[in-house]
Amino acid sequence: MISLFCGVIIGIVMGLTGAGGALVAIPLFMHFFAMELKEASVYSLIAVVVASLLNYFSQRSSTQYKTAIIIVIASAIGSYLTAPFKEVLPTIFVAGILTSISLYALYSVWKPTKAPVSGLILPPKESAPLSVIVGFILGTLTTFTGLGGGVLMLPIFLVFYHHSQSQAVATSLFAVGLSSLASLVVQVSLGASFSIDSGLGYLIIGILASVFILKKFVNTLPATFISRTRQIVFTFVVILAVSKIF
DSSP states (O other): OHHHHHHHHHHHHHHHHOOOSHHHHHHHHHHHSOOOHHHHHHHHHHHHHHHHHHHHTTTGGGOOHHHHHHHHHHHHHHHHHHHHHHTTSOHHHHHHHHHHHHHHHHHHHHSOOOOOOTTOOOOOOOOHHHHHHHHHHHHHHHHHHOOOOHHHHHHHHHHTSOOOHHHHHHHHHHHHHHHHHHHHHHHHHTTOOOOOSHHHHHHHHHHHHHHHHHHHHHTTSOHHHHHHHHHHHHHHHHHHHHHHHO
16 A cells, blocks of 8 residues: 555646656655665656656647657657666766756746747747767666656757647657656666556556545645745655665
8 A cells, every 4th residue: 555655646746747757756755665776767657657648638639749749759769778778877977967967957947937928939840860869868767867857858848849838738748758768678678676566556546546636635725825835845755865865
């Protein structure tokens, strides 16, 4: 039942913050299942896949599929080429990458939201070379850290691809979900420690149940309260994750 408890906690954090769940999954797996950082980063991909694809389905009409598919393919290649290096990487290096991304995510949660500037809306553009580079980097980071990379993908889609907010979010969720799944498959096929059992099922059930229940509850609360709660909870999650990682 510890797996169910972890799933509920991950789902609550996902529902409140919009985060992929890996940041809270990694310290939970390390604490309750005595996993090492690298092993926990593999299992955390389950939370990323479930969260990303769950949120994607409600926003799929805005997805820029051509860009996303190129990124997913390049990401799978990046995962395959870099996965063998994960075992020989010093754990402190992985911890450093995790911490850097976590702090950037924390900054993005607290930074003031700028009002859109009228007259500067540009049509979405596609760039296959850029998508290949972005995908390869995404696959590498996902494999090394277990994080989905959504917090890094959103600014890229907004700035370099000129996507609207809805297009950026939907495309990011699609790309992150499938690239995380590809990374998981690649790592397991190369011998990463991973077992499919009832505990994994309870984990997924806990995530799904808490996300659905929390979404219904959150819709009844004021937006300002939700925004502040999101910032506070995410800050706590980052502090917990960094302290446990080190």
